[in-house]
Structure formats: C-alpha cells, structure tokens
Amino acid sequence: MTRITQPGVHPDTESLNAFVEQVLPLPERGQILEHLAYCDRCRQVVFLVQKASSLEVEAPPITPSAEPAHGWEKWFAGWRWTWVPAAALAGIVGLAVLHHYRNVPAQMEVAQSVPRAPAPTGSSTSQPLSSPNSAQLSNTRPAGASSPESKDTPVTAKRKPESPHQGAAIRESNKTMKESEAVAIEPSQPVQAQSYQGEARPAQKPSDMASQRAIGGPYAANNASQQQASNQQEIAKDQLHSARYSAKAAGVGGTVGATTNVSRADAQSPAYPAAAAVAPARQTTVQAETSNLVASADESLFDKKSAVVLPNGMRPLSMATAQSRTVAIDPSGSMFLNEAPGGQWIPVAMQWTGRAVLIRTIETQLKAKAASQPMLFELVNDKNETWMSSDGKTWVPKAH
Amino acid sequence: MAYLRGVDAAPFEPVDESLSAAESAEPGDMHSGVPDELWGTSEAKDWGLGRDEFNRSLLVVGMSQNFGLAPGLAASDEQKTAFFRGLKLDDLVLAKACAAGVECAWEHFMALYSQPLTRAAIAISGSDTVGRDLADAFYAELYGLRERDGARRCPLDSYRGRGSLLGWLRTTLAQRFVDHHRRTHREQPLNDLDQFDTQAPDAANVPAPQSPMLAQAVENALQSVNAEERFILSAYFLDERTLAEIAGVLPVHEATVSRRLKRITESIRKGIVRSLLKMGMSRRAAEEALGSDPRDVDLGVDLRKLLQNPEAKAFTEKTVGETQSKEAVSNKTTSDEARAAE
Numbered sequence: 001m002t003r004i005t006q007p008g009v010h011p012d013t014e015s016l017n018a019f020v021e022q023v024l025p026l027p028e029r030g031q032i033l034e035h036l037a038y039c040d041r042c043r044q045v046v047f048l049v050q051k052a053s054s055l056e057v058e059a060p061p062i063t064p065s066a067e068p069a070h071g072w073e074k075w076f077a078g079w080r081w082t083w084v085p086a087a088a089l090a091g092i093v094g095l096a097v098l099h100h101y102r103n104v105p106a107q108m109e110v111a112q113s114v115p116r117a118p119a120p121t122g123s124s125t126s127q128p129l130s131s132p133n134s135a136q137l138s139n140t141r142p143a144g145a146s147s148p149e150s151k152d153t154p155v156t157a158k159r160k161p162e163s164p165h166q167g168a169a170i171r172e173s174n175k176t177m178k179e180s181e182a183v184a185i186e187p188s189q190p191v192q193a194q195s196y197q198g199e200a201r202p203a204q205k206p207s208d209m210a211s212q213r214a215i216g217g218p219y220a221a222n223n224a225s226q227q228q229a230s231n232q233q234e235i236a237k238d239q240l241h242s243a244r245y246s247a248k249a250a251g252v253g254g255t256v257g258a259t260t261n262v263s264r265a266d267a268q269s270p271a272y273p274a275a276a277a278v279a280p281a282r283q284t285t286v287q288a289e290t291s292n293l294v295a296s297a298d299e300s301l302f303d304k305k306s307a308v309v310l311p312n313g314m315r316p317l318s319m320a321t322a323q324s325r326t327v328a329i330d331p332s333g334s335m336f337l338n339e340a341p342g343g344q345w346i347p348v349a350m351q352w353t354g355r356a357v358l359i360r361t362i363e364t365q366l367k368a369k370a371a372s373q374p375m376l377f378e379l380v381n382d383k384n385e386t387w388m389s390s391d392g393k394t395w396v397p398k399a400h
Numbered sequence: 401m402a403y404l405r406g407v408d409a410a411p412f413e414p415v416d417e418s419l420s421a422a423e424s425a426e427p428g429d430m431h432s433g434v435p436d437e438l439w440g441t442s443e444a445k446d447w448g449l450g451r452d453e454f455n456r457s458l459l460v461v462g463m464s465q466n467f468g469l470a471p472g473l474a475a476s477d478e479q480k481t482a483f484f485r486g487l488k489l490d491d492l493v494l495a496k497a498c499a500a501g502v503e504c505a506w507e508h509f510m511a512l513y514s515q516p517l518t519r520a521a522i523a524i525s526g527s528d529t530v531g532r533d534l535a536d537a538f539y540a541e542l543y544g545l546r547e548r549d550g551a552r553r554c555p556l557d558s559y560r561g562r563g564s565l566l567g568w569l570r571t572t573l574a575q576r577f578v579d580h581h582r583r584t585h586r587e588q589p590l591n592d593l594d595q596f597d598t599q600a601p602d603a604a605n606v607p608a609p610q611s612p613m614l615a616q617a618v619e620n621a622l623q624s625v626n627a628e629e630r631f632i633l634s635a636y637f638l639d640e641r642t643l644a645e646i647a648g649v650l651p652v653h654e655a656t657v658s659r660r661l662k663r664i665t666e667s668i669r670k671g672i673v674r675s676l677l678k679m680g681m682s683r684r685a686a687e688e689a690l691g692s693d694p695r696d697v698d699l700g701v702d703l704r705k706l707l708q709n710p711e712a713k714a715f716t717e718k719t720v721g722e723t724q725s726k727e728a729v730s731n732k733t734t735s736d737e738a739r740a741a742e
Contacts, residue, residue, distance in 0.1 A: 014465075017563035017571040022651065023486070024562075027470045030627055037630035041578055043639060048574040050648045052520040053567065 020049045322361040322376040327392040329356045337392040351395040354381035442489040447497030447505045461560045492561030499554040520570045613679045621671030629664045
C-alpha cells in the first residue's frame, strides 16, 4: 500500500493485481474489498483488469521458444481430420512428379531419335553418316544394335543435340545429363559446329534419318504412342520458341562476321530445326510422305543468304530457290519473291496465318505426283501449319 | 503520451527508501537451504543477476509486504518461507533484470509480453488506437526513458512478485487509463456550455430531501453489511456492472452473485424497516416510505459514503503497518550490519 498524491489512499498495483489473481490472503483480501466497496476508481481498475484477463485467457500468450511448435499444433488442431487426405494427395502429386521426371528423358530421346518414315525413293538405311561424329557412332554401334540403356552413354549425348536450340532445350529438361555432356552440346564448341553441319540439317535427309533410327534402337523401330507424339509436339514447340528467341537475340541483321556460327545457328536454323523437330511428331500421324520430301537448303544457300539483303534491309531468315524463283522470308515473317536471278525482290502478300518461319522447296517426287500444278515451295508458320505454292506468289494451305 | 502526463503520482510506487537500506541484508531467517532453493529455482543467473542482488530483492519484497501478514504482525520462519515460495520468482527476477537494463532480459520481456500487453491495453481502453497509444507510452516508460533525480526510473522496479508480471502490467495499464479518463472525461468544449445551461435543473425539480429518519435507517442498514456485500452492491447498483463481471472478480458463479444480491437487498430492506420502526414509525408508514423496491429509494444522500464503513480503517492501518515494516527492515539491516561488523 502506498500513499499517492491523489485524494484518498488506494491499494497499490501489486495488491490490486494480487486481488484480481486471487492470491491475496483473506485478511488482505477483506481490506481490498472494503476499499473497493466505496472507491469507484479502484473498482473500475479491477473490472478493467478482469476484463483484459478474461480476453487474454481466450488468446493465451505464446512464449517465443514454444511459438513454432505451438503454432504448428494450433494450426493442425483445426485440420486434424484433413491431414490424411492432404497427405494422400501430396503423395499422389509426388509420384506423378517422379513419374514425369523419369519419363521425360526417354520421351525426349524418342523425340530426337524417332526417324521419319522411309522415303519412297528407297534410300539406303545402311548408308554411313556424313558427319564425323555420326560416322563414329555408326562405327561403334551397328544399326539396330543399340539398346535403351545405351542412350545414356557419352556417345549418344554427342548425338543428342541436333541443333544448338534442341541442345539447349534438352539441357533444360534433362536434369540427369552430366556436366561433360552439357559442355559437349554447347554451340560454341567445335564439335557442335561439326555436328550442326553434319547432323542437324542433314538429319532430315533420309540417310541421316536412317542413322537416327539406328541410334534410336527399339524406340525408333516401334511406332511412337499417341502420348509420346503429343509430348514430342510440345517439345518441338518449345524448341520453336527457343529458336525464335535466339534468332532475335542473334540479330539477323547484325555483323556478317558472326555468321560462321551465328548465321547457321541463328539466322538459318531458328526456323529450320524447329520445323525439323516438329516433323517427327507430325510424322507419326499422317504426314510422313510430304515430310520426307522436304529438302533442306544446301550449303551454298547459306552463303547466298548471307549475301542477300531484302528490300526492307533485313537479311533473310529462310530462303528457297526452285526453277529460278527464289522465295525468302525475313525474321518478321514478311515474304519476298525474286523471279529471276539478279532480279528485284517483290513483296508477297500475306496469304497465311501466323508468322512464316520457314520456306523450303519441294522435291521432284511430289512435283511429279502433282504434275498439273507442280508445287515448288512450302511455307511453315510458327504454329507449324503449312502452305504450298507453285510460283511463290499464291499460297494455299496444304491439304492433310 | 497523454497517459504519461498527470499520472506522475499513480503510475508506480518507488522503492521505499528504508527498504533500499536493506541492500546488504540476507532474505530473513528462513529455514536453511531455502535461499539456495529459491536461487536455484529462479532464473536470476540467466539474466545476469548476482546472488546478493537476488537476496536483496527478496528481502525488500518480503518486508514491504510484511511477508503476506497483516500489518504489525511478526512473521515466523515458516510464514516467511511460505511467502517466498509463493512469489513469482521467474517474473520477479525478469522484472529486476529489466529494471537493471539487462539487454537479453528486455528482449525476453518484449517477446513474452509485447503482444499480450498491447491486447490488454486495447481491451482496457476499448479502442485499438487508444490502446496502442497507451501500450506504446507504457513501453517507453518501462524502458526507463523517464528520469527522476537524474536516475533512470523503471516501473518494473516496483514489481513485488505476488501476482504475475503480466497481471501487474495489466493493472498498471488499467490504473493509468482510469486516472487519465477520470482526469479528462469532464472536460467539455466551450460550445457545449449553452447546452449545459439549458439542461440545468430547476430548483423546483430538485427532489425534496427525504425524511432524515429514512436516511439514518439506510445508513444503519448498510453498516451491517460486510465488505464483500457492499462491494457487490456498489458494483451492481452504482457501477451497473453485470452479474458476470462481478462474478469474475470475486470469483463465484454469477448465479451465486444473483442470489447474494437478492439476499442483500432484502436484508437491507428489512434493516431499514426495522430501523424506521425503532425510530417510532409505523410499519405501514415505513413500507410506504421505503417503497416496494430499495432501488427506487431516492434518499438524497451519498450512497458511496454510506457504503463505506467508517469504522474499517483498513488502509490507514495498513499505512501504519507499512511504517512498522519499514522500521523492521531498518532494524533488521542495522542488526545485520552489527552482526557483520562482529
């Protein structure tokens, strides 16, 4: 009890607190009650403290050390009966993710190694690969002798990147690839440059397709399932996007000095390998014949492209020549036609949807089949839709 | 910060000067081993308090409270031991460490009491804004931002450990809030003066003073009621507290409070009638003077004064008892010093 300067004498804080907490002995409690009977100030204090205490009981204080465990238990107290289905759901999700990551490498391998159907020309499937790496592959492992397990070998890893963009896509998705393998597929590596020249573009050729089938082993020998086909399409779309972005990054209208790697890897290939990667997925359905007849540009086309400047000042992204007609598309998707060697480039009105990313010629077999109106050029847009043209001016959707 | 202004007197009780003289004393003539037991069970070492400081704090607490006995009584060793064992030692050493400015103690204090104290302030004030303001001001004061006579003053120094530290903090907050409210709630803007003038009661409307016999009878009846019953009457009729609130303070069930209230009012009513009868009034006249319900009685007297038992000089006696305990501490200190000198 302490005398304070306010009128009257009040119990001190300690006594009032002890009274509220019922720890006072009876005599002292009686004194406090005696005071409370006429002191409305202390009565008010007591009732306010009691009110605050009762509210605090509803929300008990949490000691900092026990806070995490207490909060955990408190959290689970309200969800006691829901943790079982939640755990089951988490387990299912985990299994699904595990299953997904186990299947992704195999599906990607299939996406790369599924060959195109044999060309009607009857090209030899035992033809040796043109590139040194491919030759090495054919020497070390005969066609059809590869096993699914062998795709993890470094030799297969060198085969994987058909283009720098495919290699990048594979690097991102295939988490199990070793560091050395990842280095091996870097576009700046000499081996990569060789594999690009020797494998990536010619991979569309029947001979390379044959080698891919040989490398693919059972995967290539069997028809891909519907799910695998859809996965391949997704992968191919990813590669198409990555090709597009890398084309932008490389700056097609940039310095020519960079074209040794860039012009092939970025200026030409952004559309080409993407479409080539899309082709296997489509091939598994109905388009085997026409896809096999797609001819890639030859080496001289690269040199020609590097020298060509379109009327809009851009260099061609893709270019094809047939019957003295040259059709080129720039990175923005605009098409130009040159009807005579050395002539002027004429813009072609857009008769397709999306952005044209690839222009290519059609080989003579298809021309012979459609002798009435021979189709010379084929255009692929960024949605993997195809248009055909006999003169480079008029484009019609390709019939499926 | 308004709660800090004008509450210089009430906020916390400084350590008595006489008690501070007991700094070199031991915590009483307790049973052997009890001081060691208290020292071992407390967390004083964790907060950097020394054994001497711990003993001194216990002695100050015990003597200031007369070891839980009525003032003037001398505590035996068993009573002292029981008193010390009943203290909230953990809270006490934490408060002492905080008052001494131990940083880790402050961190623990803030982690432990920051949120509860804010919630208590909000509950006491009934307003989130006012409550937070009240709590923030109290934090600053607890941290010892105020100085008195050039020394840093911390309210926690006055904590004695009889109740919980959280309860002590709540009570201190409630005291400050009530004092502030009582000091300011009558302040009205000048614009409202006209309203007061118009609402001023006419002399004719003032209720006529009742019979002095009735006033005397009421006073006699209330004096026969014990302290707890008068507390119930005050809380229920004057403060208009609910039965649940009263039951929470006592603590009993609210039905018990209701029954006791009914019994008290009937008893007072009978006592008033009895007094009136003794004064020569007829029963019928007494019943009419009283009315049917004691709450309808307008005596024109101060019930607060009537509810105070003039003979219960509790706190005056307590003050005397405190003086005696201070003298005892001084004597104890003197004797200890003499013993140490020998």
